[in-house]
Amino acid sequence: MLSCKDVSKLLSDRLDRQLGLMERVRLRMHLVMCTGCSRVERQLAFLREAFSGFVKPTDRE
């Protein structure tokens, strides 16, 4: 079984590379049962969104 620490690494890696099939399966199985990791998953996605807005400027025409 993956620990939450292992899962957090996969959640991070997933933002940088395509996960392998087994990684995806084990990740999904853990996320179904784990509230904490599901929150972290959403939070990491939010972090990415926050920084994409950092550079994306108010484009002036």
Add this chain to the structure above:
Amino acid sequence: LNAKITPSDLAEHRPYLLKYAVLQVGQREVAEDLVQEVMLAAMKGAAGFSGRASVRTWLTAILLNKVADHRRQAGREVSLEAQQEALGADSIEAMFRANGSYASMPQEWRNPEESLTDKRFSDALEACLGRLSELGRQVFLLRELMGLSIEEICKELGLTATNCSVLLHRGRMRLRGCLEDGWFAKRQKQR
């Protein structure tokens, strides 16, 4: 679309570029020199601006090149020791118990999108970034701000791919923890 760069564009983006440069190189004087070079290069190269990217993105790209030049000149290929040091500084051991479960349960962030338009939130975000190691911060910014791939970041900084992804993992986890304590927890209490 008639794309043009004017001196007032440059003045407008200067504070952002400076902030970004300071985060990248860590020293204010060096950062100011680099931004000055960006301004000169931008004036000279204004004709090459296609208008496809935003002005800020275009300027940031020039800055990133200047930062890379600076790093090469300074001979700052990041040594293995320095990589180890950054990994130690950004350790996330304290966030987990020995069995790998969370030492303190991650909380639900309510309506996080609302924060994106809040000026105080970008201050909080920056403060959290400031708590990462310099290398951890650089890797994170190259990835999230500039959208470089892991391979490109490794090449740019001379890191191993493993260290690169470990630094990103630690950086992200530390940032989420820092934002939770320093922003979301306080915000929810106020309601």
